Amino acid sequence: MGLATRIIPCLDVDAGRVVKGVRFLDIRDAGDPVSVARGYNEAGADEITFLDITASSDNRDTIVHVVEEVASEVFIPLTVGGGIRAVEDVRRLLNAGADKVGINTAAVHRPQLVREASDKVGSQCIVVALDAKSVTAPGEAPHWEIFTHGGRKGTGIDAVQWAVRMADYGAGELLLTSMDRDGTRVGFDLELTRAITEAVEIPVIASGGVGNLQHLADGVLHGGADAVLAASIFHFGEYTIAEAKAHMAAQGIEVRW
Amino acid sequence: MQRIAVIDYGMGNLRSVSKAIEHVADDAEVVVSADASVIESADRVVCPGQGAAADCMAALHSSGLAQTVIDIAGTRPFLGICMGYQVLLTASDENDGVQCLDIIPGHVVRFADPLMDAGARLKVPHMGWNEVRQARPHALWRKIEDCARFYFAHSYFCVPDQSSVVTGRCHYGLEIAVSIAAPNLFACQFHPEKSARDGLQLLRNFSRWDGQDR
Numbered sequence: 001m002g003l004a005t006r007i008i009p010c011l012d013v014d015a016g017r018v019v020k021g022v023r024f025l026d027i028r029d030a031g032d033p034v035s036v037a038r039g040y041n042e043a044g045a046d047e048i049t050f051l052d053i054t055a056s057s058d059n060r061d062t063i064v065h066v067v068e069e070v071a072s073e074v075f076i077p078l079t080v081g082g083g084i085r086a087v088e089d090v091r092r093l094l095n096a097g098a099d100k101v102g103i104n105t106a107a108v109h110r111p112q113l114v115r116e117a118s119d120k121v122g123s124q125c126i127v128v129a130l131d132a133k134s135v136t137a138p139g140e141a142p143h144w145e146i147f148t149h150g151g152r153k154g155t156g157i158d159a160v161q162w163a164v165r166m167a168d169y170g171a172g173e174l175l176l177t178s179m180d181r182d183g184t185r186v187g188f189d190l191e192l193t194r195a196i197t198e199a200v201e202i203p204v205i206a207s208g209g210v211g212n213l214q215h216l217a218d219g220v221l222h223g224g225a226d227a228v229l230a231a232s233i234f235h236f237g238e239y240t241i242a243e244a245k246a247h248m249a250a251q252g253i254e255v256r257w
Numbered sequence: 258m259q260r261i262a263v264i265d266y267g268m269g270n271l272r273s274v275s276k277a278i279e280h281v282a283d284d285a286e287v288v289v290s291a292d293a294s295v296i297e298s299a300d301r302v303v304c305p306g307q308g309a310a311a312d313c314m315a316a317l318h319s320s321g322l323a324q325t326v327i328d329i330a331g332t333r334p335f336l337g338i339c340m341g342y343q344v345l346l347t348a349s350d351e352n353d354g355v356q357c358l359d360i361i362p363g364h365v366v367r368f369a370d371p372l373m374d375a376g377a378r379l380k381v382p383h384m385g386w387n388e389v390r391q392a393r394p395h396a397l398w399r400k401i402e403d404c405a406r407f408y409f410a411h412s413y414f415c416v417p418d419q420s421s422v423v424t425g426r427c428h429y430g431l432e433i434a435v436s437i438a439a440p441n442l443f444a445c446q447f448h449p450e451k452s453a454r455d456g457l458q459l460l461r462n463f464s465r466w467d468g469q470d471r
Contacts (some may be wrong), residue, residue, distance in 0.1 A: 002374070002379075002387060002388075002428060002429060003383070003384075003385045003386065003387050003429065004385060004386045004387070004406060005385075006385050006386070026458055036394070043425040046385070046386055068272065071272055071273050071276060072272070072276040073280075075273070075277050075280070075451060075452070075453055075456060075457055076408070076451055076452075076453050077408055077410075077448075077451050088295070094270055094307070095270065095272065096272060097270060097272045097273045098270075099270070099273075099410065099451060100410075100447075119309065120308065120309075120312070121308050122305065122307060122308045122309055123382060123412060124382045124384060124411055125307065125410075135268065172382050172384065172412075173384060174381070174412070185299070200368065201371065201378070201380060201381055202380055202381065202382065203380045203382070203384050203385070204327065204380075212421075226380055226384075226385070227385070256386040256406045
């Protein structure tokens with residue numbers, strides 16, 4: 001027996017409120033991050049990820065207050081991503097009670113930020129989020145490129161090389177999202193997941209495309225993921241966290257009960 | 258009303274720790290403090306910590322709190338968490354070698370690279386929920402089942418010189434001593450403040466612990 005494969009529900013937060021709602025949890029206010037986080041804790045989630053999608057920089061302080069409130073009442077690991085530009089942003093979120101901070105666009109603009117942040121707060125607190133899209137032309141070996149701005153802007157950076165570089169710069173974990181699969185519900189891009197998990201020594205969270213419980217298991221068994229992240233299948237009550245764990249355990253994947 | 262001090266030496270997530278203790282110890286006033294006199298007058302002391310060993314030790318020394326920890330460890334119930342466990346040992350290999358507080362003889366070392374287990378490569382950091390085997394009975398294990406899972410996030414681990422101090426072990430490529438105890442001292446590599454029900458139970462146990470090493 002060893003580490004359990006983590007199941008991580010991901011919530012979008014805009015101006016301090018959970019958006020797109022969470023329908024299955026028996027909670028009074030589905031927009032309240034504390035209620036939602038408490039509900040997922042009680043449902044057996046191994047970790048919670050908040051993605052701050054607030055566009056206005058005026059509202060950036062709001063996420064710090066959200067983290068403070070959640071961390072005061074919910075005692076499981078909390079990852080926060082979105083809008084991180086400087087080591088100071090990382091420190092503020094950690095001091096507010098986040099355990100890990102996700103860096104995405106800022107790492108592409110200035111890779112050194114990942115090194116500075118991990119030197120300061122430790123690798124285990126730094127998650128680099130990779131948004132990757134297939135750019136394979138007919139007849140070529142499969143390869144993927146890093147995109148920013150929600151998959152709209154290409155960077156010309158090869159995803160596997162980027163993953164290796166970020167691990168080398170001190171990332172403690174990678175959050176890998178397939179922009180081809182995100183929102184499609186047809187399952188993870190397993191080829192991409194496998195390419196990244198085999199290239200790095202650090203844990204990889206698979207994300208993007210989950211539509212059923214077998215997709216979660218496939219991410220681990222065929223993609224080599226250390227954790228699986230999903231949003232809609234949990235938020236809308238199609239499946240519970242416990243059902244996801246039972247399904248994975250039945251295929252020999254170690255889970256936490 | 259008892260007072261529990263959480264040592265603030267400028268490193269790490271103090272809020273989660275203090276809130277978790279408040280959550281389980283309603284008979285306690287929890288104070289986060291960098292003031293040696295406040296820490297010395299508390300009934301219980303918690304030393305958390307996060308970040309690199311060199312920074313943590315530098316912060317402990319520059320704040321003057323290194324001596325405070327040395328003075329009070331063993332004089333009243335003391336709980337070290339994560340880096341707050343590692344700094345209690347003699348020295349750490351992190352950052353090309355760092356002298357620690359040497360309260361518990363032993364060393365802090367990095368996981369092997371690559372770290373292998375039964376032919377499979379394990380990821381480093383050791384990140385997530387792993388089973389903790391209770392190496393010996395202890396008041397802080399009260400109402401916690403053997404092999405309960407706790408949350409870990411670390412790349413370095415403690416190797417105490419004497420196995421008699423070890424209270425908890427975990428398997429991750431090799432056996433690691435994830436918790437230790439001595440009179441009035443308990444320290445753990447995992448994060449009880451992030452380990453849901455069982456972690457909160459450990460903190461509740463700490464808030465009631467008489468300090469005896471059993």
